[in-house]
Amino acid sequence: MQLETTGGAFGRPQDDAEMPARRCGRPTVRQVTAWLTRHPAILTEEDRPGLKELLT
Template sequence: MGPEPFQWPAALARPPAPPGVRQVTGWLTRRPSTLTEDERQQLKAVLNACPELATAHRLIRDFGDMLTQQTGVLLPAWIKDAAEANLPGLAGFARGLTSDLDAVTAGLTLRWSSGGTEGAVNCIKKIKRQLYGRAEFGLLRKMILIQ
C-alpha cells in the first residue's frame, strides 16, 4: 500500500466555512420548529455575532406570528419597532405597509380572503393574453366558460 495522505494537525485545521446568505435567510424566515438542532445552533451563533441580524430576526418572527395568529391589531406597534430599528429592508417594508394601513390590518386580522376571486381573475387575464389579436370576443368567452 502507498503512503497515507497528508492531514493537517488539529491545531492548524481550518474552521468550517461560515453559512451563506441564502442559508441564513432560510433560517430566519422558516418556522423555528422546522430547523434541525444543528441549524438552530448555527443560527444562534450568527445572531450572537451580529446584533442587527438578531433585531431583524425578532422583527421577522413577530411579523410571522401576526400572519399566522391573525393579530393585525399589533401591526402599528410592529411598524414603529421596524422603523426605529432602521434596518434598510425592514424599514422600507414597514413604510410601505403604512400606505394602506387599514387594508393591511384587515388582511392580518380577518379570516376572509379574496384569494379565490384573485385566482379566477388571474386565469381570465392569462387566457386573454394568450388570445390577444388572434380571436374575437366569442372565442374568448368560450375559453373562459370552459375553465
C-alpha cells in the same frame, strides 16, 4: 412548446439539504435567509447552532 419545470432558475426550489456544504465554515446567504424566515420548530438540529451564533 413545453417549459422545463424540473430544474434551473425557475424550476423547483432546491432544499438546503441538497446544497453542498461550504468548506470555509461561514454560512451562505441562502442558509442565513432560510434560518431567519423559517419557524424555529422546523429548523434541523444542524441549523439551530448556526442561527443561535448568528443572532448573538
